Amino acid sequence: MSDIASSSFVRRDLLTERPAPVKTTGFVGLMRTRLFNSPTNILLTIVGALLLWFTIVPSVRFLMVDAVWSGKDRTACLAENAGFAVGACWPYIQAKLPQLIYGFYPEAERWRVNLTFVLAVVLLVPMLVPRLPAKGLNAGLFFLAFPVVAFFLLHGGGIKGFGVSWTADLLQLFDESIINAGQALLTLSKTSAVAPLLWIVGNFIVLVGTAIYWLIFPLTWLRDQLLGTGQSVWTDFAITAAIVSLIAFVLGGGVRTGGRALASNVATFIAIAVVIKLMGLDHGGLPVVATNLWGGLLVTLVVSVTGIVTSLPIGIALALGRRSTIPLIRIFSIAFIEFWRGVPLITVLFFATYMLPLFLPGNFTVDGLVRALIGIALFTGAYQAENVRGGLAAIPRGQGEAAAALGLSWWKTTSLIVLPQALRHVIPNLVNSFISLFKDTSLVSIVALFDLLGSLRASFSDPKWSTPSTAFTGFAFAGIIYFLFCFGMSRYSLFVEHRLNAHRRN
Amino acid sequence: MSTEARKPPPQIALKIRRILGGKAGWNGVAVQFAFAAILGWISYEIVSNARANLENQHIAAGFGFLRNNAGFDVNQTLISYTGSDTFLRVFVVGLLNTLVVSVVGIVFATLIGFIVALCRLSPNWLLSRVGEIYVELIRNLPLLFQILFWYLAVLAALPNPRQSISLFGIAFISNRGLVVPSPIGERGLEPFLAMLALGIVAALVLRFYARRALFQEGRMIRIWPYVLGLLFGLPLAAMLVFGLPFTFELPQLKGFNFAGGARIIPEFVALTLALSTYTAAFIAEIVRAGILSVHSGQMEAGASLGLSRGATLRLIVVPQAMRVIVPPLTNQYLNLTKNSSLAVAIGYPDLVSVFAGTSLSQTGQAIEIIAMTMGIYLLISLLTSAVMSVYGWRVSRSLGA
Incomplete structure (x- = not known):
């Protein structure tokens, strides 16, 4: 016992305090650990x-310190008048701002553009905030209703008929084309070596065309009757609403369960009626503003939003086609995707501008903007297809098999089980594609459409504002706009990715 | 009584059904027929419309125009070309210009990309922030914007040739482009090139031999002094024996412009600058992701085996990172080649600009010209993806072994 007591040692007095350890947090810590901790690092820091x-100092000087903030024309931005080496010439942007945003859109009608921008923001923001409810309704409004409303707001004009007339027109066009093809074969059969075969096929096609003609005869007759009445739009609307609602009611399960489908259908048609009435589409609508007057940020946003809205369905269809086991559909999808992904966008735009008009019937002219939109939709659709395919591949097979075990059809399995999960997986990739689409919209300026970059380039040639710093000022302004949009989208995609991977974080 | 295994029912009908219609069976066959009918109808419409439209607009069809005289000049040609050459030659000239700007762009983009990636990975806080700012800024601005910025703002703001900026008195930058000394071959050129080629081949043979010795017998042979000697010594010896291989002709300012030297047109400078800095931002991210994808345990394992930091990086980390880096890197190279078609915006005479632009507006034969242009780009990208799938197959084989 005493042995232990003698060998043990207990300190009786306090030690003197040691100095605090070197700070490794805060600004000082950062400097110590990441900036000046070794000679190499000091060199790198310098x-x-x-x-x-x-880079930063000259930029700030150019944009703020040396900038000219007010003036009427180029004289304000010349060094000899300002008295110093002039940086940015902001009055030039001020003078060109309407052109950079609206292009040559008539000044009296610009409220329509503003209203469209406001509508887009109001519909888009609730869709981007994950916590807000009613995503389905919101997506429906943004992807289906908004493009139509925006078209009539921006372009103007009214409608002459509704569902019945349109369907009748479309079917008639289709039928005429079939009969024409048959007759072309018949005339060919008079000279060709395989005449009997061509004759049989041609007659068969003409027969089919005639059969279709009599099948759709009630519809065309109804359209002709409607055009005779004074209130063709509203009568047509009422008939379309009745037919579609009846079909929805029957398909929804009749008296037992069809009530819900019927109610949502009626609500949709009432909303359409309100829009038609509000915008006066039944008697001419708003004054038409031709698309060659559109320009600036308006065209940039129209092209990118249309590209986003149209490329997603194309991409989903192509991705499903590429995964299909039906040989022809699979081969077609692969060829289509690889073709559009293999060529540069600019050749696609040349294709849409110079080649597409040759492929359409002679009496059928397509607007220059619409041509570019078709090209961009096909191009982006192929890229989106690869994104969606990645999402589809990430869904375990068990999901589809479980759905099959429950007795769901292929369509129901895909639309209710597989696609919703797959799309949620690839939201970040889709947003990244939208960023590159937004950047690529600047290419339409090469095919004579004046988007933001095109308007900017056009404004450089104005002698009223030609100063040494005009080009730099213009690029600074456009650069800030592009950067804000793209950076915002990329941050959003990071945010969604973070949220989706929340379960994987430790 | 023995029970024998029953023969399986004949599978031929089922197999045929599977091949013809996929999982959907006869329904799939029906869908295919409907789809083929629609495709046939669309192509019939396209062909008949195109034929009618061409007839109405009096445009010739076919590739006969390729033998006609082009009648316009191109301001940068790698092969001899005059206005009286054919459209086929215009096509080749444009294609070569596209390839030149792509190759130069790829070299610079790779260099800048690796430097920026190293900056972003550097332990130095400030340098990694600088790299991040570069990547974010460049990636979020459209490429066409950057090309126009370099061309319309920066290069246009440069002084005229008389006041051009001199780089050590041998190269001059002005708003008319970049003037550099042009090499002129001398008597000693052929032996020099032959010795250089010999040196390269000998170095490759030496490397092959050293690797075989290492892998099969475990002998480590130090070859780098011999390689250096072969690569530099042989050409140097040739130069001593046969005289200088080439001399440089320096550009001289005469009057309002430069005489002598080689002029690089400003469009080329702007396009190369924009393409390489833009693609470099993407390459930097790819390289960074590739190096980060190698587990940090690999580095520690290398250190515990007694390898130096450099040897660990060279022998362990980089080979594994390359496997991740190479496929997306090739994709970026392909993107750069496709993006070089934006040259049409500033008038650099690339394939799209001289062929799908000028030639198209002269002949009006949109279908043939655009099909040829798209076909060439498609060919390039299909070849690249074929090479990449061979590479992927080799990598997966080496991983499996």
């Missing part, structure tokens, strides 16, 4: 600081 000094 290099970095020099790089920043020679």
Whole structure:
């Protein structure tokens, strides 16, 4: 016992305090650990600081300190008048701002553009915030209703008929084309070597065309009757609403369960009626503004939003086609996707501008903007197809098999089980594609459409504002706009990715 | 009584059904017929419309125009070309210009991309922020915007040739482009090139031999002094014996412009600058992701085996990172080649600009010209993806072994 007591040692007095450990947090800590901890690092820090000094300082000087903020024309931005080396010439942007945003859109009608922008923001923001409810309704409004409303707001004009007339017109066009093809074969059969075969096929096609003609005869007759009445739009609307609602009611399960489908259908048609009435589409609508007057940010946004809205369905269809086991559909989808992904966008735009008009009937002219939109939709659709395919591949087979075990059809399995999960997986990739689409919209300026970049380039040639700093000012302004949109989208995609991977974080 | 295994029912009908219609069976066959009918109808419409439209607009069809005289000049040609050459030659000239700007762009983009990636991975806080700012800024601005910025703002703001900026008195930058000394071959050129080629081949043979010795017998042979000697010594010896291989002709300012030297047109400078800095931002992200994808345990394992930091990086980390880096890197190279078609916006005479632009507006034969242009790009990208799938197959084989 005493042995232990003698060998044990218990300190009786306090030690003097040691100095606090070196701070590794905060600004001082950062400097110690990441900036000046070794000779190499000190050298690298100096290099970095020099790089920043020679880029940031001149930029700030150009944009703020040396900038001219007010003036009437180029004289305000010349060094001899301002008295110093002039940086950015902001009055030039001020003078050109309407052109950079609306192009040559008539000044009295610009409220329509503003209203469209407001509508887009109101519909888009609730869709992007994950916490807000009613995503389905919101997506439906943004992807289906908004493009139609925006078209009539921006372009103007009214409608002459509704569902019945349109269907009748379309079917008639289709039928005429079939009969024409048959007759072309018949005339060919008079000279060809395989005449009997061509004769049989041609007659068969003409027969089919005639049969279709009599099948759709009630519809065309109804359309002709409607055009005779004074209130063709509203009568047509009422008939379409009645037919579609009846079909929805029957398909929805009749008296037992069809009530819900019927109610949502009626609500949709009432909403359509309100829109038609509000915008006066039944008697001419708003004054028409031709698309060659559109320009600036308006065209950039129209092209990118249309590209986003149209490329997604194309991409989903192609992705499903590429995964299909039916040989022809699979081969077609692969060829289609690889073709559009293999060529540069600019050749696609040339294709849409110069080649597409040759492929359409002679009396059928397509607007220059619409041509570019078709090209961009096909191009982006192929890229979106690869994104969606990635999502589809990430869904375990068990999901589809479980759905099959429950007795769901292929369509129900795909639309209710597989696609919703797959699309949620690939939201970040889709947003990244939209960023590159937004950047690529600047290419339409090469095919004579004046988007933001095209309007900017056009404004450089104005002698009223030609100064040494005009080009730099214009690029600074457009660059800030492009950067804000793209950076915002990329941050959003990061946010969604973070949210989707929340379960994987530790 | 023995029970024998029953023969399986004949599978031929089922197999045929599977081949013809996929999982959907006869329904699939019906869908295919409907789909083929629609495709046939669309192509019939396209052909008949195109024929009618061409007839109405009096446009010739076919590729006969390729033998006609082009009648316009191109301001940068790699092969001899005059206005009286054919459209086929215009096509080749444009294609070569596209390839030149792509190759130069790829070299610079790779260099800048690796430097920026190293900056972003550097332990130095400030330098990694600088790299991040570069990547974010460049990636979020459209490429066409950057091309126009370099061409319309930066290059146009440069002084005229008389006041051009001199780089050490041998190269001059002005708003008319970049003037550099042009090499002129001398008597000693052929032996020099022959010795250089010999040196390269000998170095490759040496490397092959050293690797075989290492892998089969475990002998480590130090070859780098010999390689250096072969690569530099042989050409140097040739130069001593036969005289200088080439001399440089320096550009001289005469009057309002430069005489002598080689002029690089400003369009080329702007396009190369924009393409390489833009693609470099994407390459930097790819390289960074590739290096980060190698588990940090690999580095520690290398250190515990007694390898130096450099050897660990060279022998362990980089080979594994390359496997991740190479496929997307090739994709970026392909993107750069496709993006070089934006040259049409500033008038650099690439394939799209001289063929799908000028030639199209002269002949009006949109279908043939655009099909040829698209076909060439498609061919390039299909070849690249074929090469990449061979590479992927080799990598997966080496991983499996």
